Amino acid sequence: MIERDAYGEDRHRWNAQLLTTAQDYGFIARACRPYRARTKGKVERFNGYLKGSFITPLAATLHQAGLRLDVATANAHIGPWLELIAHQRIHGTTGVKPQIRLDQERFDLAPLPLRPQPAVQQRPISTRPVPTESLQHPLSVYDRLLEARL
Numbered sequence: 001m002i003e004r005d006a007y008g009e010d011r012h013r014w015n016a017q018l019l020t021t022a023q024d025y026g027f028i029a030r031a032c033r034p035y036r037a038r039t040k041g042k043v044e045r046f047n048g049y050l051k052g053s054f055i056t057p058l059a060a061t062l063h064q065a066g067l068r069l070d071v072a073t074a075n076a077h078i079g080p081w082l083e084l085i086a087h088q089r090i091h092g093t094t095g096v097k098p099q100i101r102l103d104q105e106r107f108d109l110a111p112l113p114l115r116p117q118p119a120v121q122q123r124p125i126s127t128r129p130v131p132t133e134s135l136q137h138p139l140s141v142y143d144r145l146l147e148a149r150l
Contacts, residue, residue: 010031025113042093083099
């Protein structure tokens with residue numbers, strides 16, 4: 001959603017690509033009310049995990065090398081993080097590794113309907129050097145990053 005209630009109450013301005021995808025795949029985009037843990041708490045909770053386990057450590061690593069985190073760099077690192085860290089943890093609700101659940105669900109998921117694929121222009125992956133040292137940093141590095149956002 002781009003803007004809630006842009007055209008009046010419950011008349012939101014949606015991302016055009018989302019609406020096209022919804023039409024192509026036969027679902028309806030529905031907005032949850034803000035700050036309703038009952039309807040979106042589990043989804044929003046992952047955002048905190050993502051920030052604390054992926055974004056902040058990667059930003060700290062880059063910061064120590066004098067670099068800034070950008071979308072291309074984050075995209076280049078998200079796959080390995082998902083595979084090696086996020087999917088291997090024991091999930092707090094299910095008590096099972098997410099990778100195990102994903103592997104089981106792949107057999108139950110229906111294939112997406114065929115549709116023409118538009119030519120997507122992908123941004124080139126950043127060629128900037130990325131430090132390979134550990135993602136362990138002194139707390140002062142995290143404090144500086146958090147202060148910069150306030």
